[in-house]
Amino acid sequence: xxxxxxxxxxxxxxxxxxxxxxxxxxxxxxxxxxxxxxxxxxxxxxxxxxxxxxxxxxxxxxxxxxxxxxxxxxxxxxxxxxxxxxxxxxxxxxxxxxxxxxxxxxxxxxxxxxxxxxxxxxxxxxxxxxxxxxxxxxxxxxxxxxxxxxxxxxxxxxxxxxxxxxxxxxxxxxxxxxxxxxxxxxxxxxxxxxxxxxxxxxxxxxxxxxxxxxxxxxxxxxxxxxxxxxxxxxxxxxxxxxxxxxxxxxxxxxxxxxxxxxxxxxxxxxxxx
Numbered sequence: 001x002x003x004x005x006x007x008x009x010x011x012x013x014x015x016x017x018x019x020x021x022x023x024x025x026x027x028x029x030x031x032x033x034x035x036x037x038x039x040x041x042x043x044x045x046x047x048x049x050x051x052x053x054x055x056x057x058x059x060x061x062x063x064x065x066x067x068x069x070x071x072x073x074x075x076x077x078x079x080x081x082x083x084x085x086x087x088x089x090x091x092x093x094x095x096x097x098x099x100x101x102x103x104x105x106x107x108x109x110x111x112x113x114x115x116x117x118x119x120x121x122x123x124x125x126x127x128x129x130x131x132x133x134x135x136x137x138x139x140x141x142x143x144x145x146x147x148x149x150x151x152x153x154x155x156x157x158x159x160x161x162x163x164x165x166x167x168x169x170x171x172x173x174x175x176x177x178x179x180x181x182x183x184x185x186x187x188x189x190x191x192x193x194x195x196x197x198x199x200x201x202x203x204x205x206x207x208x209x210x211x212x213x214x215x216x217x218x219x220x221x222x223x224x225x226x227x228x229x230x231x232x233x234x235x236x237x238x239x240x241x242x243x244x245x246x247x248x249x250x251x252x253x254x255x256x257x258x259x260x261x262x263x264x265x266x267x268x269x270x271x272x273x
Contacts, residue, residue: 068136069190071085071124071133072124073122073123073124074123075122075123081123084113084115085123086137087113088109088113088120088123088124088133089130089133089134089137090112091109091110091111091112091113091114092109092130092131093134093176094175095108095109095112096131096182097175097179097182100182100183101182104127105127106130128188131183131186131187132187132188132191134176134179134183135180135184135187136195138173139195139198139202141173141176142173142202143198143202145165145169146165146169146202149161149166149209150162151205151212153212154213154215154216155213155218156218156219158212159210159213160261160265162205162209163233163257163261164257164261166234167236167237167240167256168253169237170237170238170240170241171241173241174240177238178242178244181238181241181242202234203230203231203234206229206230206233207226207230210229211226214226221268229264232264233264240253
């Protein structure tokens with residue numbers, strides 16, 4: 001999802017949230033003396049580094065973009081941690097949509113999740129942890145639902161079906177997508193590269209779909225056009241959510257999918273074999 005230009009992507013404003021200045025770091029942080037317990041993720045096979053300027057002068061350091069950021073918890077039962085964090089994410093999405101990340105307090109997140117502020121801090125350390133969990137949860141939901149696409153068939157029909165499926169996933173998750181567009185810029189620098197990499201992995205699914213069409217002789221596109229077409233599909237699906245205040249007054253979801261698919265295929269008509 002888009003973040004600031006510092007990270008090489010565009011920031012979209014939806015008209016549904018106001019900008020707020022970021023408060024000083026460390027506000028509302030509760031220190032806990034109990035033993036912290038890292039909840040790790042599934043291992044990602046592909047390793048990579050993301051370079052960025054450090055805070056001190058021009059020093060540069062590298063971050064493994066595929067390494068899931070650890071959010072520490074003082075609770076050792078991983079199933080309970082997952083359950084509580086799911087409840088936390090659902091409450092936070094609603095609050096971030098209504099008030100924005102910076103205006104939302106951890107106490108409000110705890111209340112929306114159905115437990116006390118003390119319980120909240122057994123599962124996270126800072127409010128930024130909650131935002132990271134929200135973003136990671138959204139990407140995991142999208143990724144798992146996109147796995148139903150047939151990326152290997154390599155026909156124009158399978159490409160159209162993939163676009164249709166993706167747009168419907170975006171419709172199901174439009175509140176979450178809206179929050180991502182509003183708030184991803186507030187992710188910490190150690191979390192942001194990982195989140196951006198997850199987006200590129202999903203764009204890569206459409207690159208694979210398009211490449212298979214080229215390999216099967218149904219399209220003739222070079223690497224640059226394949227990548228840009230995949231990016232266009234990805235953003236147009238998200239647009240159904242972050243431009244819904246305009247689009248959903250004029251189109252049904254089926255109409256939107258049909259027209260956008262027609263426009264995409266008319267754009268590549270000259271590259272059909």
